[in-house]
Each structure stands twice: as structure tokens, then as C-alpha cells.
Amino acid sequence: MRYWWVNQKQTYRHEVPGGYMWSPKRKANGHSNAFYDFMREVAPSDVVFSYADGLVKAIGIAASHAYEAPKPLAFGLSGAYWDKIGWRVDVRFVELRGPVKPADHMALLAPELPKRYAPLQSNGHGLQSVYLTSVSDRFAVTLVDIIGREARNIVQASRVADAVQPSIAVGLLEWEEHELQVVTQDSTVPETTRKAIVMARRGQGLFKQNVRKLEHACRVTRVDRIEHLRASHCKPWRDSTNDERLDGENGLLLTPSIDHLFDRGFISFQNDGRVLVSPVAHGESLRRMGIDPDVAINVGSFSEGQRKFLDFHRESVFLETKFKLER
Known part of the structure; x- marks a missing residue:
């Protein structure tokens, strides 16, 4: 099991209720982006901390490996952007009743930030360039301790055998069915x-x-x-x-x-x-x-x-x- 941090300022209201993370494969200029590429190494039962509006607002358990999928339309609408293909990971998010502001706890969190690809600045403010990145076990344990019992219960569920059954790659199936219709018609x-x-x-x-x-x-x-x-x-x-x-x-x-x-x-x-x-x-x-x-x-x-x-x-x-x- 690994721990991940996803910055969802713009996408929180779609991805968390929708149960997924989605990123492009590359930047708009065609260059590689580490924070998109990390999607490839998420695995079922991994823990994902969701950060938005300066708060850790949800914790999720990954339910799939990454797979190719079109960019979803806003949650609640059908279909997808069939010409914009990126990485999707299905995640079972739980919104926290008591969100936590990391900036208030940097004395504990800052020493555990990774040297490369950190999810936060040393003052606790988010980094706009980051979408998904990995955090260490020590950082995750410290953050879970700060959030308290609610977080421990969610993370504990990921450690129970067969707690997370890998989901069917819904976005992938929809895309293939769309392509099939294009061909047949x-x-x-x-x-x-x-x-x-x-x-x-x-x-x-x-x-x-x-x-x-x-x-x-x-x-x-x-x-x-x-x-x-x-x-x-x-x-x-x-x-x-x-x-x-x-x-x-x-x-x-x-x-x-x-x-x-x-x-x-x-x-x-x-x-x-x-x-x-x-x-x-x-x-x-x-x-x-x-x-x-x-x-x-x-x-x-x-x-x-x-x-x-x-x-x-x-x-x-x-x-x-x-x-x-x-x-």
C-alpha cells in the first residue's frame, strides 16, 4: 500500500462525488508532467488524501489501477470528451466531517515533506502545479494522527483483506463502446x-x-x-x-x-x-x-x-x- 496526495481545487466537486481521479497525459504544450505521470503507479487499496481550498477534505481508497479514459464531463452529466484522452483511476472517496488545514500543522508535517515532488510548500500552502504526488508513510501517519479517528478508520479499511475489490474500468468501457458505435454507423x-x-x-x-x-x-x-x-x-x-x-x-x-x-x-x-x-x-x-x-x-x-x-x-x-x- 502506498499513499498519494491529490490537489483537486478545480475538480474536487466532480471527482470526489464521482469516485475517480482524472488527469491529462501531458501538458498542453505536449511536454511530460510528473504529476500526471504518477497516475500510472497508483494501485488498488492505496490511500489518497484529497486537498482542496486549503484543506484536506476527503480520503479515498484506490479501487483500480490507472487506465486510459476520456476526460469526463461534469459529474451528473452523461458522456465524455471523446477526443481528450488521459489517465483515470477509480477511487472510493469519503468526505471528512472534520477537514484539516495543513498550514496549521506544518511544524509536524514540514519535516516529512519529500525533497522532490512535494505536495505543499513549507508554509503549508498548496502548489498549483501539482495534481498527484506520492507521500511517505511517515507523512501519511502524521497527517492521519492530526485528522484523528475518522482518518484512521478510513485508512484501516484499506488494510483489511479484500476490502477494496478492483472496479471495472467504466471510463474505458464507455470509450470503447463509443468507438464501436462510430465504426458501425x-x-x-x-x-x-x-x-x-x-x-x-x-x-x-x-x-x-x-x-x-x-x-x-x-x-x-x-x-x-x-x-x-x-x-x-x-x-x-x-x-x-x-x-x-x-x-x-x-x-x-x-x-x-x-x-x-x-x-x-x-x-x-x-x-x-x-x-x-x-x-x-x-x-x-x-x-x-x-x-x-x-x-x-x-x-x-x-x-x-x-x-x-x-x-x-x-x-x-x-x-x-x-x-x-x-x-
Whole structure:
């Protein structure tokens, strides 16, 4: 379990009642942002302190890993900004009956602030540039002690076995359903092509045939019976153009369990074939699926086209921040 601090001045009234955090992937100028990228390493049962208007106003328990999702409309309205894709984490927030003003307690909190990516200034005022950042166990314990029993009860719930069941990635499902409707209703695309694009979403049909021209077995398990293999998109179906959805170089043949790990960003691949394992992946589950996180694995080289699509996967799907977090 880890502890996180989210600054929600502008988004508190949407995200806390709505049960999520959402951030862009990058700044408006296209540059990377550590406080968005940290979303990748939140895991179920992590504790999230919500700060808004100078107060810690809510505490949440993460209910999902990060996943790609459109920017939500204001809470209470349907739909989303389908062209603005960012990171979403589902969080079960509890609003505090007794919010706490950190600025009144900096004698205790300031010594525990991280040296990098701190959520507050030394005087206790918030930092507008911060969205999400990690805080240490010592900082979290100090803050919980300041808030009192209400906070201890919420945090304790995260430590109970199975207290938080990972939620279904609602924003992701809505986005894929939206994209599916766009395809099925596009009369400019021939019907046979539309059907192929729809089947490609499940790794079957023409897309699988195209992938088989390059791939002959699961890259990880080496299973080569085609009935046990799925064509998995490197650049996800939801992110791709119709041409990319059928492009064989945008695919790998994987067994269902490896496909799941790859699709949700728990693993990825370097261009030279090295397997990358997310720090939030469950090690024992990976071992049972055929990947030992403690053993270096190389699955062989990729084509130039595959490398291009794998670049996207590492950048936009793989669950590992590019920035060094304090542990």
C-alpha cells in the first residue's frame, strides 16, 4: 500500500462525488508532467488524501489501477470528451466531517515533506502545479494522527483483506463502446471492412490473419496452437485509426492471460525484445501466468512497424512512471 496526495481545487466537486481521479497525459504544450505521470503507479487499496481550498477534505481508497479514459464531463452529466484522452483511476472517496488545514500543522508535517515532488510548500500552502504526488508513510501517519479517528478508520479499511475489490474500468468501457458505435454507423466504410474492424477489437478475423503473417506463437509462452492465441493490438484498438486496427504490424499473438497483462499495461516490450514489468503488477499472479518478474526475459526482435506501435504502448499504456518516486 502506498499513499498519494491529490490537489483537486478545480475538480474536487466532480471527482470526489464521482469516485475517480482524472488527469491529462501531458501538458498542453505536449511536454511530460510528473504529476500526471504518477497516475500510472497508483494501485488498488492505496490511500489518497484529497486537498482542496486549503484543506484536506476527503480520503479515498484506490479501487483500480490507472487506465486510459476520456476526460469526463461534469459529474451528473452523461458522456465524455471523446477526443481528450488521459489517465483515470477509480477511487472510493469519503468526505471528512472534520477537514484539516495543513498550514496549521506544518511544524509536524514540514519535516516529512519529500525533497522532490512535494505536495505543499513549507508554509503549508498548496502548489498549483501539482495534481498527484506520492507521500511517505511517515507523512501519511502524521497527517492521519492530526485528522484523528475518522482518518484512521478510513485508512484501516484499506488494510483489511479484500476490502477494496478492483472496479471495472467504466471510463474505458464507455470509450470503447463509443468507438464501436462510430465504426458501425460510418456509412463511408464498406460493410465487410466495418465487420472486420469490429472483430479486430476482440483480436479475431482479418486482423488476426494479418498478424499471423508476422507472428507464429505467443512471444512469452511460446504456445503456437492458433486456437489458443489472440491477436493483441500494440496500439490499442480504441486509440487506433481504422487502418491501424487491421494492420498486422500493430499486433502480437499472445495467450489470453498474456494478452490481458499487455492490454492493461502490466507488461510491455522494449524494441530489442526485453520484457518490461510494471511496478504495480502482482508478482505472484505474473509467475502463475508464465512471467517471473525477477528473471530477465527477451522475446526476440520486432519489425520496424511493430517497434513504432510498441513505442505507443510504452508511452500510453504501460503502467510505469518515467519519473523517480520516493519509496
